[in-house]
Structures are given as C-alpha cells and as structure tokens.
Amino acid sequence: MERFDAVIIGAGAAGMFCAAMAGQAGRRVLLLDNGKKPGRKILMSGGGRCNFTNLYVEPAAYLSQNRHFCKSALARYTQWDFIDLVGKHGIAWHEKTLGQLFCDDSAQQIVDMLVAECEKGGVTTRLRTEVLSVSRDDSGYRLELNGDTVSADKLVIASGGLSMPGLGATPFGYKIAEQFGLKVLPTRAGLVPFTLHKPLLEQLQTLSGVSVSSTITAEDGTLFRENLLFTHRGLSGPAVLQISSYWQPGEFVTVNLVPDCDLAAFLDEQRAAHPNQSLKNTLAMQLPKRLIECLQLLGQIPDVTLKQLNVRDQQALVETLTNWRVQPNGTEGYRTAEVTLGGVDTDELSSRTMEARKVPGLYFIGEVMDVTGWLGGYNFQWAWASAWACAQALASD
Ligand code: FAD
Structure with missing residues (x-):
C-alpha cells in the first residue's frame, strides 16, 4: 500500500493549490479527483477567462455563520500574493469592473499554472478516481480507491460544494465531515x-x-x-x-x-x-x-x-x-448556481490551519466549508487562501 504525507481529495482550485504548496514544502502529496481533467470549474469560470481574484478582497465580502472565520487565512495569503504568482507565470490580466481580475487570454492558463506548480512540488495526481471509503486509526488515514488502497498521515478534503453537478460536484465532503462527527450546516444554492x-x-x-x-x-x-x-x-x-x-x-x-x-x-x-x-x-x-x-x-x-x-x-x-x-x-438551484452556501461548520475547524478541531489530521478547504464569497473573484481567493493556510500546516508538522 502506497503511503503519502497527505492525500488531497478534489483537484479543483483549492485542492490543486494546496497540493502544489505542500509538495513544494517537501511533503509527499497525492491529489485525487473523480473527473477526467483537473480544475474543471476554473475552466468554466469568468466566461472562460477566470475571474481569479479581486482587488478589494475583504472579510465583509464573505457569508458564513462565523463572519470572523475567514479573516486569518485571507490576511495571510492575499489577492496580491496570487497576482504575484500569476505574474510569475507570465499570465496577462486585466480589471474588468469592481476590482474583478480576469485573464486576458483564457482560464486554461490558470489551470496550466496550477498543474505546473503541482509538478514543481512533485505531486502525484490521479484523475478518474473514486474514493470508496475512508478510515482512520493511530497511523493516520486509509483510503479505499477504485482499484487501489492508499494511506496518509493527513487527509485534506477539497471536494467543493454542490453547484453544477455536471462539473463533478458531489456531497462527498459533507459525508466525510459527518462520518467524523463534524457538523454540516444546511446547504443552498448561491450566486444563482x-x-x-x-x-x-x-x-x-x-x-x-x-x-x-x-x-x-x-x-x-x-x-x-x-x-x-x-x-x-x-x-x-x-x-x-x-x-x-x-x-x-x-x-x-x-x-x-x-x-x-x-x-x-x-x-x-x-x-x-x-x-x-x-x-x-x-x-x-x-x-x-x-x-x-x-x-x-x-x-x-x-x-x-x-x-x-x-x-x-x-x-x-x-x-x-x-x-x-x-x-x-x-x-x-444547483444546476446553474456558481456556489453553495452552508457546508462544513467553521466552528469545527481551526481558522489558522483548516484542521478539524476534534479530528487530528483532517482538513477542509475551499467551498466545501461554510464560507461563501460574493461574485467577482472572491470565491477563488477563498480557495487560494484556505488552501495556503492548510499547506502551511501540512508543511510545519
Ligand atoms: P471545486 O473547484 O469545485 O473543486 C472540487 C473538485 O473536487 C472538483 O474537481 C470535483 O471534480 C472534485 N470532487 C468532487 N467530489 C469528488 C469525489 N467524490 N471524489 C473525487 N473528487 C471529487 N469563482 C470566482 O471567484 N470567480 C469566477 O470567475 C467564478 N466563476 C464561476 C463560474 C461557474 C460556472 C461556477 C460553477 C463557479 C464559479 N466560481 C467562480 C466559483 C468557484 O468556481 C468555486 O468557488 C471554486 O471552484 C471552489 O473551489 P474548490 O476547490 O473548493 O472546489
């Protein structure tokens, strides 16, 4: 059975970025997704040009039962950090309106950037992979996959919300939270x-x-x-x-x-x-x-x-x-909604690391948790910021 420092479930915005950052910090990371391609929502986003962040990101632009939860992560990995990364990859961008930043060319550039960052971190990526079961014991997490079993010290859930089931959305993250006794707040379609x-x-x-x-x-x-x-x-x-x-x-x-x-x-x-x-x-x-x-x-x-x-x-x-x-x-409804409101209760998580307070080694990042941004690049910024906070924690243990 192959063993990793961390398994990350969901190769969307948050999962790819977290995998890249943890891999580059020397962690052995496995990134899994049920789809054929990574970053499917990124490709669809911003009319194909990905509104990847917003110049005016602030905690007031996020809905959550705990309005303070997002502050720490947003302050530690800001829109300027992501703009810097985009610049390093030579991706040209423009402000459309209200601080919304889009690629000049295509959302594919953001996916390519994240793939390149994952490669730089030596991340192992497995697509078309279903997670059949997850269990935990003293040695960490064990995952039964279709055709394989893997184990890891840490498990990161980055499987997103319920919006756009056509793009691979599943309730997987909520089910894992419930399996480990964490509260999940009722979900509903947002930005719809x-x-x-x-x-x-x-x-x-x-x-x-x-x-x-x-x-x-x-x-x-x-x-x-x-x-x-x-x-x-x-x-x-x-x-x-x-x-x-x-x-x-x-x-x-x-x-x-x-x-x-x-x-x-x-x-x-x-x-x-x-x-x-x-x-x-x-x-x-x-x-x-x-x-x-x-x-x-x-x-x-x-x-x-x-x-x-x-x-x-x-x-x-x-x-x-x-x-x-x-x-x-x-x-x-979820068919056309850009986001899912509600999700894993942030009271269950550390705002510094995204780790579940009562389940050591289990992390939730991105849209799966009860943090939802306004339209305009705020949701991707939450994906980057929460992923970065989690990656720092994975790297420091
Ligand atoms: P996702 O990006 O949804 O990634 C989750 C990944 O987990 C997916 O790849 C999925 O296939 C995988 N997955 C799910 N279940 C399983 C499972 N059981 N097993 C394995 N893998 C699984 N936000 C912005 O900020 N700017 C925009 O321009 C923008 N445009 C959008 C346009 C559209 C059409 C949509 C639908 C959303 C848009 N959003 C935008 C919102 C943004 O896409 C999300 O908030 C963001 O992608 C959330 O990132 P995430 O990594 O948490 O989840």
Whole structure:
C-alpha cells in the first residue's frame, strides 16, 4: 500500500493549490479527483477567462455563520500574493469592473499554472478516481480507491460544494465531515438566478435579454449596485446573483431601476424645459426602450406628455421604477448556481490551519466549508487562501 504525507481529495482550485504548496514544502502529496481533467470549474469560470481574484478582497465580502472565520487565512495569503504568482507565470490580466481580475487570454492558463506548480512540488495526481471509503486509526488515514488502497498521515478534503453537478460536484465532503462527527450546516444554492411566479413572468416575457443598471436590496438590508438581466425564466445578471446569496424563500427583494438619477427631480426639470415631450421619450433617456414599452403595456407608464402627467401619477411612476418589490418564486438551484452556501461548520475547524478541531489530521478547504464569497473573484481567493493556510500546516508538522 502506497503511503503519502497527505492525500488531497478534489483537484479543483483549492485542492490543486494546496497540493502544489505542500509538495513544494517537501511533503509527499497525492491529489485525487473523480473527473477526467483537473480544475474543471476554473475552466468554466469568468466566461472562460477566470475571474481569479479581486482587488478589494475583504472579510465583509464573505457569508458564513462565523463572519470572523475567514479573516486569518485571507490576511495571510492575499489577492496580491496570487497576482504575484500569476505574474510569475507570465499570465496577462486585466480589471474588468469592481476590482474583478480576469485573464486576458483564457482560464486554461490558470489551470496550466496550477498543474505546473503541482509538478514543481512533485505531486502525484490521479484523475478518474473514486474514493470508496475512508478510515482512520493511530497511523493516520486509509483510503479505499477504485482499484487501489492508499494511506496518509493527513487527509485534506477539497471536494467543493454542490453547484453544477455536471462539473463533478458531489456531497462527498459533507459525508466525510459527518462520518467524523463534524457538523454540516444546511446547504443552498448561491450566486444563482431567480425564477418568477407565472403571472409576473408572463408580464415580463418580452423583456428577455434586457439588462438594466440597478440597485437591489434584500430584506436584511444588503444592497448591491450592478446590472440586472431579465431572462425567459426570471431575473439574472450580477445584481441578482449577488442578492440571491442573501435571499430566503418567501422573501422580497427591492429593485431601483434608475439608481443613477433622482427620477422625480429629472421629470420636473424635463417638464419645465420641454412640457410637450412625451413621458415615454423622456424615460427613454434613463431606461431601455423595451422596458418602457413593456411597462406601458402593463399600464404602469401613462401615454401622456410631461405637462399632462399629474402629481399622483408621477409619484406612482417613481415608486414603480425606484422601489419595485419582487417576490421570487425560487432560484434556478444547483444546476446553474456558481456556489453553495452552508457546508462544513467553521466552528469545527481551526481558522489558522483548516484542521478539524476534534479530528487530528483532517482538513477542509475551499467551498466545501461554510464560507461563501460574493461574485467577482472572491470565491477563488477563498480557495487560494484556505488552501495556503492548510499547506502551511501540512508543511510545519
Ligand atoms: P471545486 O473547484 O469545485 O473543486 C472540487 C473538485 O473536487 C472538483 O474537481 C470535483 O471534480 C472534485 N470532487 C468532487 N467530489 C469528488 C469525489 N467524490 N471524489 C473525487 N473528487 C471529487 N469563482 C470566482 O471567484 N470567480 C469566477 O470567475 C467564478 N466563476 C464561476 C463560474 C461557474 C460556472 C461556477 C460553477 C463557479 C464559479 N466560481 C467562480 C466559483 C468557484 O468556481 C468555486 O468557488 C471554486 O471552484 C471552489 O473551489 P474548490 O476547490 O473548493 O472546489
């Protein structure tokens, strides 16, 4: 039976980076994955260009039952450390918006970089490998694989969350946590589009593909200012994906479709300057034409000139456009979600090493635990930072 210092399960962002760092620190590492290729989510990420980190990473951008847990790892391996590594590999990148950094060329470059770092660390990688069982005794961990048995001093679970089962996601990490008596918090899809109830969806069907600059607010007061996209299933776009992580079934979200303008003041100014201008054409200066046409058909925008618009109708219109309360029917679920909220309870883990407090030698890194970032490179930064913290611990024992 082959023995390793550490076996890492999951050759995604966190697993590959942890394997590389521990290997380069002299540890004998085996990296396992059930898929044909490593880093499948990385390849899909950021529209194929991988939004690999964010210039403005801060703990406030992460959801977790323990908001303090992520601080230590994020402070010890920062976005600047990862940017430095990317630079050393000659990968050109650019900031798209809001501090989000993407490869100029392709996400494949990030996977190639991680593979090269693993090779530098002498990591043994086995793909298409199923872990049939895991057991622990005084000598460490023993894993039954399809066709093989291996043992190790340390076991690192980097098997990710449940989102996108088509890319290899499984509940493996949660099952291992439960097997060793660790608490797993309920999971749900995050960074995911909303579906709408049928009457509203039918009313808005002509808007599919329309994108609007907006602010969107959850019932807990969390607000994002990004684009909202109408789709044939409901609502999507960065604003909606962001707020979905703060939304609970049954709750409303509030949308301001004209966040860059004081709409009442704008209408008053336009009325004073152009009293015979149609309301429709006036609103077209602030909103997409298709949205105005749809709201006209729904009777939300009267077919009048500005001088004909009375105070009550103006107030109602401003309310409709700046304070649109929507009750989503649900989300599109794990099928299209970018992340999984919840997971292994961070109270069970050391924030310095990611080791389970009650199970020596067992570590959890990346998305499998209850730490979820905003859209925009925050989730990969958590994968790198938690992996780095774990690798330091593997190297120091
Ligand atoms: P993963 O990257 O999911 O890796 C887990 C690995 O474990 C996988 O390779 C899987 O095959 C393997 N595995 C699972 N179960 C088993 C098992 N039973 N046996 C063996 N192996 C197993 N985040 C960003 O920051 N920026 C982005 O641009 C971005 N874009 C995204 C786009 C999409 C479409 C999706 C789905 C997510 C995106 N994310 C993005 C989120 C990001 O991909 C994840 O947060 C991140 O990959 C988590 O890293 P991880 O290593 O913990 O898990």
